[in-house]
Amino acid sequence: MNNTDDYRFRSHELxxxxxxxxxxxxxxxxxxxxxxxxxxxxxxxxKLAYEAWVTLLNAPKIDPVPVLDGRAAGSYEPSED
Structure with missing residues (x-):
């Protein structure tokens, strides 16, 4: 599952x-x-449900995995170094 799907699923739950x-x-x-x-x-x-929703909305939109696995940010291909 990619980050967008994870975000949508968590959004739906909240x-x-x-x-x-x-x-x-x-x-x-x-x-x-x-x-x-x-x-x-x-x-x-x-109150708790609203705070959880706002926390998700304000969460940083950073994918740390490309740094760890050598992909270019936002892609599935290796970065061009």
């Missing part, structure tokens, strides 16, 4: 969790349950 966490919050609002431990847990879950 967005599913963020969506589920936000849905849980919306359900509590609909049920008028805006306090107590279920509310605090739902807020914390949504």
């Amino acid at each position: 967005l599913l969790e963020l969506d589920a966490a936000t849905t849980s919050l919306m359900m509590l609002v609909s049920a008028r349950r805006l306090e107590g431990s279920p509310w605090a847990d739902a807020i914390n879950r949504q």
Whole structure:
């Protein structure tokens, strides 16, 4: 699997969790349950899901493997040295 596929897969995982966490919050609002431990847990879950998503978005887009295996960055061919 290449870096783009890995990024897309991880993005999908994180967005599913963020969506589920936000849905849980919306359900509590609909049920008028805006306090107590279920509310605090739902807020914390949504906060953590959002932070994980933002961390992925802001992660450096560097492929360290070409330096290690002699490939030109962004290619599968050996570098021209």
